[in-house]
Amino acid sequence: MTRRAVLVCPGRGTYNKAELGYLARHHGDKAGLLARFDAIRAEAGQEPVTALDGSARFQPAIHTRGDIASPLIYASAYADALSLAGDIEIVAVTGNSMGWYIALAAGGALSAENGFRMVNTMGRLMQEASIGLQLVYPVVGEDWRPDPARRAELMTLVSRIDGRKGHRLALSIDLGGMLVLAGDADGLAAFEAAVPPDGPAPLRLPNHAAFHTDMQAPVAERGRAVLPPDMFTQPTVPLIDGRGAIWWPHATDTAALWSYTLGHQITEPYDFTRAVTVAAREFAPDLFIVTGPGTTLGGAVAQSLIACNWRGLTDKAAFQSRQAEAPLLVAMGREDQRKLVL
Structure with missing residues (x-):
């Protein structure tokens, strides 16, 4: 039986000490994909993402930097999305903050390589500016x-x-x-x-930095200058952005999608709660799948579902009870849940 799922992609702050080696542990079968990501880093004179993932120890001052954490999270999350079981039908994709860039690639609006370029570029620009x-x-x-x-x-x-x-x-x-x-x-x-x-x-x-505020306007402007609109194509599945707006396959103005991604999405508040609410009410999935790395975004998804009273969820106890019966939410960053969707 097909399981209809909404895919949720994480943002910054999800690749920490416990996630070091995530690519090596879970995605040794994707050497070709990771080599393409490493080549993009090499073109920019940056350390390969596989080398960063393979570091001897996690160094917060290094691994949490925007130009380091962003490509690590993208590579981990995108590779997770490629690993889903064949009985899972992704009916929509969304993400939190930087996870919007990953969602664009997972949903087909950016190629794997262009999604990586987007994340790597914006991570670098935000790190260089360090505004707020x-x-x-x-x-x-x-x-x-x-x-x-x-x-x-x-x-x-x-x-x-x-x-x-x-x-x-x-x-x-x-x-x-x-x-x-x-x-x-x-x-x-x-x-x-x-x-x-x-x-x-x-x-x-x-x-x-002060993401999703007008303090980031200079960063958004620099992003628009180096990331062209022709990177974008029609999505293959519906995308739900940080306003709760849906970008539909075969009906998306890709220039408008570029403008939102490198404009409003950077300088205005990001309503992840609204995005999850729209995903639940408009697509009625069997479950929500949060890609790795990390496990922190699962709580925010659950809280968002409670906030919109999805399937009668009223509080944490009700969610945990329903989750124990049949999972509504699978976090791929958790070893006990990851196997449920591979």
């Missing part, structure tokens, strides 16, 4: 139930801080039960001082 900072803070409690009042209170605080002289702070990503905020050092410090600790949060994200 990011942090994460929860907007739900331990039960994962939506809390509109708490969210509204936090967003009011963000707006108030951003209105102060010499402070920049804005929503970067609506990530299920988390808000990813971006701004300058004073803006983040003011937020950290104003909110109570919640576990490790507010948590700053190392080597992350």
Whole structure:
């Protein structure tokens, strides 16, 4: 029986110490593909992605850099997408933040090589510019139930801080039960001082710039200058972007897709929660598959499904109960779940 699935591609922050060697462990059969990625890195005078994955030890100062982490995540996620079992029909593809670039390739709008070029180029440009900072803070409690009042209170605080002289702070990503905020050092410090600790949060994200804010306009402009519209082709499956808009096969304006990808997608907030909601309601999949590397995005997908009450999911306990009966969500970065979709 065919399993209808929505494919979800991860963004930055998902290749960490536990993921070192991911390509070698899981994708030794894709030497040709990885060699093509390595060749693109070599053209730019950069270390091969296979060498980075094969490093003797994980070095946070190196492996979390945009020009290092981005190609590692792309190669891992794209190779995972190629490894899915034959009974799985991908009915739509989406992604979180940088995962949008991976989704473009997984959904056929970019070739494997052009997807890698996109990710590698934007990772390098953002690392070189290093404009702003990011942090994460929860907007739900331990039960994962939506809390509109708490969210509204936090967003009011963000707006108030951003209105102060010499402070920049804005929503970067609506990530299920988390808000990813971006701004300058004073803006983040003011937020950290104003909110109570919640576990490790507010948590700053190392080597992350002020993604998805107007602070990234110079980076978007540089990206448009070096990544041409003719890289894009018609997608082969529907793509759901960071607004929840759907780009349909045979009906996509590829110039508009290029413009969104290197414009709005970089400089405006990314609504991952909305993207998952649209995926659930419009495509009614049997399951959501989150490619590796990493395991952190699964929680955001589950929280997004709870937020839209998909299949009667009301809280974390309800999700865990349903997941135990028959998985609604498979994270390929988890060894116990990966085998379910290979």
